[in-house]
Amino acid sequence: MAGFHTGFSVWGGGRIFSEIFPEVYNLAKILLALPVGTATVERSFSHMKMIKTRLRNRLSDENLTHLMRIAIEGPDLSEVNFNEILDIFKEKNRHIRL
DSSP, X not given: OTTOOSTTSXXXXXXXXXXXXXHHHHHHHHHHHSOSSSHHHHHHHHHHHHHSOSTTTTXXXXXXXXXXXXXXXXXXXXXXXXXXXXXXXXXXXXXXOO
């Protein structure tokens, strides 16, 4: 098709699509960012079911959010001091020779 560029760059006599229909353009950007499958959502609910048990049903939303983030994404390793962990590991009395 002549005059058609990839995405929403030019449409209708050289005018930019986002200028002609800004709401439709924003909706299209949001829809393109949504996940196609439901595996991520199902995995999240599965983790939430394991975290929020009968004994821990009074978790605050903030604590549940933090526990879910750790369970799904893992802990934030940028704040972990690995040298301190290694020092603690070295001090343990183990029966294995290294």
